[in-house]
Amino acid sequence: xxxxxxxxxxxxxxxxxxxxxxxxxxxxxxxxxxxxxxxxxxxxxxxxxxxxxxxxxxxxxxxxxxxxxxxxxxxxxxxxxxxxxxxxxxxxxxxxxxxxxxxxxxxxxxxxxxxxxxxxxxxxxxxxxxxxxxxxxxxxxxxxxxxxxxxxxxxxxxxxxxxxxxxxxxxxxxxxxxxxxxxxxxxxxxxxxxxxxxxxxxxxxxxxxxxxxxxxxxxxxxxxxxxxxxxxxxxxxxxxxxxxxxxxxxxxxxxxxxxxxxxxxxxxxxxxxxxxxxxxxxxxxxxxxx
Amino acid sequence: xxxxxxxxxxxxxxxxxxxxxxxxxxxxxxxxxxxxxxxxxxxxxxxxxxxxxxxxxxxxxxxxxxxxxxxxxxxxxxxxxxxxxxxxxxxxxxxxxxxxxxxxxxxxxxxxxxxxxxxxxxxxxxxxxxxxxxxxxxxxxxxxxxxxxxxxxxxxxxxxxxxxxxxxxxxxxxxxxxxxxxxxxxxxxxxxxxxxxxxxxxxxxxxxxxxxxxxxxxxxxxxxxxxxxxxxxxxxxxxxxxxxxxxxx
Amino acid sequence: xxxxxxxxxxxxxxxxxxxxxxxxxxxxxxxxxxxxxxxxxxxxxxxxxxxxxxxxxxxxxxxxxxxxxxxxxxxxxxxxxxxxxxxxxxxxxxxxxxxxxxxxxxxxxxxxxxxxxxxxxxxxxxxxxxxxxxxxxxxxxxxxxxxxxxxxxxxxxxxxxxxxxxxxxxxxxxxxxxxxxxxxxxxxxxxxxxxxxxxxxxxxxxxxxxxxxxxxxxxxxxxxxxxxxxxxxxxxxxxxxxxxxxxxxxxxxxxxxxxxxxxxxxxxxxxxxxxxxxxxxxxxxxxxxxxxxxxxxxxxxxxxxxxxxxxxxxx
Numbered sequence: 055x056x057x058x059x060x061x062x063x064x065x066x067x068x069x070x071x072x073x074x075x076x077x078x079x080x081x082x083x084x085x086x087x088x089x090x091x092x093x094x095x096x097x098x099x100x101x102x103x104x105x106x107x108x109x110x111x112x113x114x115x116x117x118x119x120x121x122x123x124x125x126x127x128x129x130x131x132x133x134x135x136x137x138x139x140x141x142x143x144x145x146x147x148x149x150x151x152x153x154x155x156x157x158x159x160x161x162x163x164x165x166x167x168x169x170x171x172x173x174x175x176x177x178x179x180x181x182x183x184x185x186x187x188x189x190x191x192x193x194x195x196x197x198x199x200x201x202x203x204x205x206x207x208x209x210x211x212x213x214x215x216x217x218x219x220x221x222x223x224x225x226x227x228x229x230x231x232x233x234x235x236x237x238x239x240x241x242x243x244x245x246x247x248x249x250x251x252x253x254x255x256x257x258x259x260x261x262x263x264x265x266x267x268x269x270x271x272x273x274x275x276x277x278x279x280x281x282x283x284x285x286x287x288x289x290x291x292x293x294x295x296x297x298x299x300x301x302x303x304x305x306x307x308x309x310x311x312x313x314x315x316x317x318x319x320x321x322x323x324x325x326x327x328x329x330x331x332x333x334x335x336x337x338x339x340x341x342x343x344x
Numbered sequence: 345x346x347x348x349x350x351x352x353x354x355x356x357x358x359x360x361x362x363x364x365x366x367x368x369x370x371x372x373x374x375x376x377x378x379x380x381x382x383x384x385x386x387x388x389x390x391x392x393x394x395x396x397x398x399x400x401x402x403x404x405x406x407x408x409x410x411x412x413x414x415x416x417x418x419x420x421x422x423x424x425x426x427x428x429x430x431x432x433x434x435x436x437x438x439x440x441x442x443x444x445x446x447x448x449x450x451x452x453x454x455x456x457x458x459x460x461x462x463x464x465x466x467x468x469x470x471x472x473x474x475x476x477x478x479x480x481x482x483x484x485x486x487x488x489x490x491x492x493x494x495x496x497x498x499x500x501x502x503x504x505x506x507x508x509x510x511x512x513x514x515x516x517x518x519x520x521x522x523x524x525x526x527x528x529x530x531x532x533x534x535x536x537x538x539x540x541x542x543x544x545x546x547x548x549x550x551x552x553x554x555x556x557x558x559x560x561x562x563x564x565x566x567x568x569x570x571x572x573x574x575x576x577x578x579x580x581x582x583x584x585x586x587x588x589x590x591x592x593x
Numbered sequence: 594x595x596x597x598x599x600x601x602x603x604x605x606x607x608x609x610x611x612x613x614x615x616x617x618x619x620x621x622x623x624x625x626x627x628x629x630x631x632x633x634x635x636x637x638x639x640x641x642x643x644x645x646x647x648x649x650x651x652x653x654x655x656x657x658x659x660x661x662x663x664x665x666x667x668x669x670x671x672x673x674x675x676x677x678x679x680x681x682x683x684x685x686x687x688x689x690x691x692x693x694x695x696x697x698x699x700x701x702x703x704x705x706x707x708x709x710x711x712x713x714x715x716x717x718x719x720x721x722x723x724x725x726x727x728x729x730x731x732x733x734x735x736x737x738x739x740x741x742x743x744x745x746x747x748x749x750x751x752x753x754x755x756x757x758x759x760x761x762x763x764x765x766x767x768x769x770x771x772x773x774x775x776x777x778x779x780x781x782x783x784x785x786x787x788x789x790x791x792x793x794x795x796x797x798x799x800x801x802x803x804x805x806x807x808x809x810x811x812x813x814x815x816x817x818x819x820x821x822x823x824x825x826x827x828x829x830x831x832x833x834x835x836x837x838x839x840x841x842x843x844x845x846x847x848x849x850x851x852x853x854x855x856x857x858x859x860x861x862x863x864x865x866x867x868x869x870x871x872x873x874x875x876x877x878x879x880x881x882x883x884x885x886x887x888x889x890x891x892x893x894x895x896x897x898x899x900x901x902x903x904x905x906x907x908x
Contacts, residue, residue, distance in 0.1 A: 092702040094648075144890035149701045150646050151889050154842065157648075158889070161835065161882025165875030173874070272875075276831065280713060283706055318728070319721040325710045332707050333697040392789070418791035426789070432782035443779045446772045447791040455772065495790055 063192035064309045070198035072305020073205035074264050076298045078278055079285035080208055081256030083297040084216075086286055089229055089249050091141070092149065094156035096282050097275030098163035099254060103129055103261035104270035105167065111178045111265075118180060118262045119200070125258035133254030138247040160275070167272035175271040183266060197266035204263045208256060209298045215252075216294070225249050229292065284328040290338030299339065345370040345499055345530050346422070351390055351400035352554075360386045361397070362554040368499070373521065373531040375541050375562070378551035379575050384534045385427055387551065388501055392424040393417040404499070419447065423492040424501035427534070429484045431476035431491075437463065438472040440487055444494030459494055466490040466520055482513045489517075493524065500524065502533040506540050518544055538566070550574065596769070596849055600762045603853070607755055611748035620747035624819070626853075626860045627754040628812065632833070633840030633852030634761030635808035640838070641847030642768050643801040644781030645700070649708030650809055650837045652690065652715050655828030657683040657810025662731040662817045663724050672733075672742030676814050683810020684803045686715075691802035695795050709834070716829035730824025733817055742818050750819055757811050758853075764804065765849045777801055809837065839881055843888055845897025854897045859884070 078100055085093045093099075106125055110116040116124065136159070144155045182200075186193040216222035227235040228245045236242050268274075285304050289296025304324055312320030331338060346368040353361045361383045368374050376384050389395035391402050393414040401410040409417055414424075423444075432440050441459035442452075449455040463469050466486045471479065476487060485505055492500055502521070506514050514537060521544055525531050535541050541548060542562050550558040550565055552574040558565050565571055572584060610623055632654070640646045657679035664670040664678060690711050694704055719725040736743045744750055768774035779787035780794045788794055817823050827833070844855025862884065863877040870876050888895065 092705075140886070144886055150705070151893070153646065153648070153702050153705055154838075155886050155889050157835070158882040158885035161885065162879050163882075165878040165882065168875035169873055169879065280706070280710060284710075316721070319717060322714055322717045325714045325717070328710045329693075329707055329714070332699060332703055332710075333693060336703070394785075394789075413793075414788040415791050415793050418789060423791075424789055426786065430783045430786045432779055432786065434782060435778060439775070439778075443775055443787065443792070444790045446775055450772050452770050452772060452775070455775070491786075491790060 059191060060313070061310075062190070063194075064313050065306055066189060066192050066194055067198070068306030068309030069302050070194055070202045070305070071309060072302040073202040073298075074198070074260065074267070074301075075278075075281055075285055075304055076301025077201070077205045077208055077256065077260035077263060079282045079289075079297045079301055080205075080212060080294060081253035081260070082282045083286050083289070083292060083294055084212070084225075084249055084256070085253040086283070086291070089225075089246060090149070091137075091246070091250070092153045092156065093250075093253070094153055094279065095159040095163065096257070097277070097279035098160040099129075099132075099275070100257050100261060100264075100278055101167060101270065101272065101275035102132075102163055103254075103257050104265055104268075104274065105171065106258070107261045107265045108176055108178055108270055112176075118178065118266050122259060122262045125262055126255045129258030129261075130251040130255040133251035134247045136254075137250035138243065141250070142243060142246060164272050164275065171272065173271055173273070175269050177269045178265055180266050195267055197263070201263040201267065204259065205298065205301070208259055209294050212252075212256070212294050221245075221248060280328065281324055284324055284331070287331050287336070288327065288338050293338075296339055345405065346391065346532070347403040348387075348391060349401050349403070351387065351397045351402065353386060353390060353395060353397045359554050361390065363400070364551070364554070364556050365400075366549050366556065366559070368530060368532055370498075370530050371525070371528070372546045373525045373533070373544050375545035375548040376532065376534045376551060377536070377538075377541055377548055380536075382551040382574075383554040384551050385503055386554075388424060388503055388534060392422060392501055418495060418497070421498035422501065423495045423497040423499075425488045425492045425503050425505055427503040427507065429488045431479070431484060431487055433477040434475060436473050436475055437468055437479070437487055437490075440476050441468075441490045441494045444491040447495045459490075462490050462494045465523070466493065467516065481508050482510075485509065485517070486520075489520070493529075497529060499530045499532065502531060502535075504534050504536060506535060506537045514540060542566075596766055600759070600766060600849065603850075604755060604759045604762070608752070611751055617747055620751060622860065622864070624747060624751050624754055626856050627751070627758050628815065628819075629836060629840055629856035629860065630853045631754065631758050631761055631812045631815070632809065632837040633844070633856055634758065634765060635805050635812065636837040637841040637846065637848075637852050638764065638768070638808065639801050639805035641841055641845075641851065642765070642774065642781065643777050643798060643805075645798065645802070646705050646838075647708040647802075647805075648705040648834055648838075649690075649710070649712035650805075651829045651831065651833040652708065652712040653683040653687055653806035653809035654813040654816075654833045654837075655712070655715060655719065655823075655825075656686045657813030658817045658823045658828045659719065659725050659731070659813075660810070661814040662733055662823050665733055666726075666731050667724060671740075672736075672818060673740075676742070676811065679814035680807045680810050683813065684807040687803045687806025687809075688799065690806075691799045695798045695802075709831075712829050712831075712834060716825045719825035719829060725825070728825065730822060730827070733821040733823075735821065743821075750815075753818075754815055757808075757815060760811075761808055761852075762849060764808070769849065773797070773800070839885060841895070843884060843895055845895035848895075848897045851895055851897040855895065858896060 082093060082096050085091050103125060107118050107121050110121045110124060111118060141155055182196040185196045187196050187199045224240050224245050227240060228242055232242060281304060285297055285300040289300030307323045308320055311323040349365050351361055351364045364387055378384055390397045393412050396411050401408055404420060404422055438456060438459050441462050442455045445455040445458040449458055463472055466489055468486050468490060471483060479487060489505055506517060518540060521531060545562055548562045548565050549556055550571050557570050557574060558568045614620060636650055660682040661675035661679040664675045665672055690708060694707055699707055720728050737745060739749055776792045776797045779792055780797050784794050839859055840852045840855030843858055845851030859881060862880060866877045866880055
């Protein structure tokens with residue numbers, strides 16, 4: 055039916071898109087999968103990060119990849135402050151409240167962006183925006199290839215961090231048993247804030263890799279929220295490797311879906327997967343729990 | 345009234361209940377005792393439908409109820425209370441009990457009136473309007489009992505309804521439980537408070553490590569060396585007997 | 594009974610408004626406040642009384658809107674007749690979402706996210722399918738006759754939306770004094786205890802989502818008549834879902850007047866903002882977002898909750 059070369063290209067494109075999705079979802083894996091904070095504002099925060107990368111380029115001439123050392127700490131700081139002083143305070147620890155508070159945050163961020171920067175879609179141009187890489191006959195956009203390796207690197211770094219570092223251990227302790235962690239002297243508020251910060255730092259990195267191959271406008275975050283949650287749930291809560299694989303799967307599903315069903319209908323596969331996973335296998339592929 | 349046959353359940357390799365069988369005749373107050381972690385609440389969960397056993401069956405009033413949903417078992421006439429009391433937090437005492445009353449009363453008015461009469465029986469008549477989350481532990485236990493009673497069960501499963509109460513409160517609850525039995529309701533209670541087990545229940549089963557190790561009248565069962573060992577440890581029965589003989593010598 | 598009199602009094606007072614006010618602007622203000630109230634009442638049934646927070650209520654709204662619009666545009670069905678059909682369609686979608694979600698035990702944030710996913714699926718479908726007009730949407734033909742559920746002036750619309758919100762009020766009032774309502778509150782506050790007392794939690798929750806969806810779909814049908822246009826984003830997009838939940842949270846979850854209080858307060862805030870800051874895009878929503886956060890932080894029971902003696906269990 056379809057030529058293998060078209061299928062192959064579609065799968066490769068899906069893998070690279072999926073890598074970016076995975077980068078977005080990695081942060082959420084930490085925030086939601088490990089700490090059970092339903093960060094509904096994840097998409098809006100990505101949007102803010104994208105604008106950050108955009109303006110660094112447009113006003114200061116800093117290219118998106120050069121912006122990594124700026125965006126990552128900046129987003130980390132934003133995340134720490136947000137969790138410590140807004141989300142943590144407001145939600146009194148209740149799940150539904152966190153959902154609503156982060157929804158409120160989304161409203162504020164999206165509409166602030168609308169007010170400040172209007173609804174125009176913006177893109178950036180880099181030396182490699184239009185170049186492609188030839189992979190066994192398929193032409194894949196260069197920025198997407200960079201994103202692929204960026205996602206692999208980020209996953210490796212996060213995995214090493216969570217298993218080897220003291221903070222990583224503290225995070226895992228808080229995730230497993232909050233009260234117990236408190237009793238052994240771990241500053242739980244601080245750990246939550248650090249985790250949120252790291253989660254947003256991932257978003258900062260994701261934005262640097264995403265913008266060259268994509269665009270930004272105030273609404274752009276909406277599309278990513280459910281996709282990110284789908285990947286987190288699909289890969290199994292709290293598993294970074296799972297999020298990476300989940301990202302690839304979702305990317306390929308979207309790409310092949312677009313091939314068969316057309317652009318607009320193509321995304322439906324993602325949400326159907328989300329619903330199916332939650333209903334039938336909430337543990338996800340790698341997960342240890344729901 | 346109630347018949348459990350060879351009921352077993354395991355959680356992740358650990359056998360929580362192992363081949364338990366018991367028959368509860370109608371009209372008595374019976375008890376299920378055993379050291380902590382013996383599996384008593386788990387057995388209750390299986391009987392009342394909150395858990396599905398791996399093997400075995402449960403019959404209630406001659407009818408096989410194994411695996412039926414809890415609300416259906418309640419409608420058939422068996423109601424259970426919970427060890428960790430879970431009231432409807434934001435609602436008043438009266439409203440809490442009324443949920444039970446509504447099982448047999450579709451009208452709000454009659455349900456509320458019935459709830460009030462149940463509250464009276466349990467000694468909560470003066471706290472009807474209080475929000476459930478403001479009650480003391482003892483009052484919450486009464487509320488738990490009242491809610492279950494309001495469903496007008498034929499068999500009442502009480503899960504440690506006396507736990508956490510001081511002796512004064514226990515002596516106030518005991519006649520209530522007795523009057524429930526006198527009213528024609530069979531009671532099966534999990535209890536740790538030995539005084540209550542001896543005073544209230546006419547027949548008892550002892551569970552240890554998921555297995556039923558003894559049954560009979562409370563006074564006999566508590567003298568059973570196996571039971572003593574279950575509670576006090578290996579060799580305790582010997583030591584106790586030796587001490588007794590020494591005292592008589 | 595006092596609450597019933599209050600409901601009738603409030604609705605009666607609003608019914609008199611067109612007799613004294615003829616400004617289109619003022620009437621529109623009242624209509625939109627009542628419309629927001631209706632959406633809030635629908636969400637309140639499932640979330641406030643039922644304890645299940647949905648983030649995808651647009652799924653039911655959009656279904657009602659499209660059902661009504663499509664029947665009119667493609668089959669020329671009378672708009673009044675479309676209203677019960679729209680309600681039935683919305684209720685059916687509610688039953689589907691509820692049956693799947695509750696059968697598999699979804700609660701809390703999982704439930705919220707799944708409802709959002711359903712809304713998104715419907716939005717994508719509406720964008721791609723023919724009879725919904727695809728991305729372009731549907732324009733309801735102009736009829737300008739009361740017999741066709743369109744009115745010259747605004748007064749007609751006001752009476753219709755008032756009737757719908759009256760239904761919403763009566764439904765909420767009934768929930769507070771019926772056996773079903775007692776069951777629903779029990780399931781909300783502690784599902785396990787409720788089951789132990791003989792309550793069929795699945796059926797109870799299912800009915801709640803069906804009632805909620807029905808009311809929401811009525812709102813969708815009204816929207817189509819008032820604005821005469823619908824498209825996938827308006828029907829199934831997140832703004833409708835957000836609008837439905839803002840009112841009850843601000844006004845008081847699980848109360849009869851909460852949705853009205855919230856809708857009125859937010860509209861007032863919106864108008865004030867417009868006066869102060871002009872027509873700048875997005876400003877009022879920023880404020881709403883801030884209000885939402887402030888409410889959850891400091892006043893989780895909402896404005897109306899200050900007058901109700903019981904704290905709702907979720908907040």
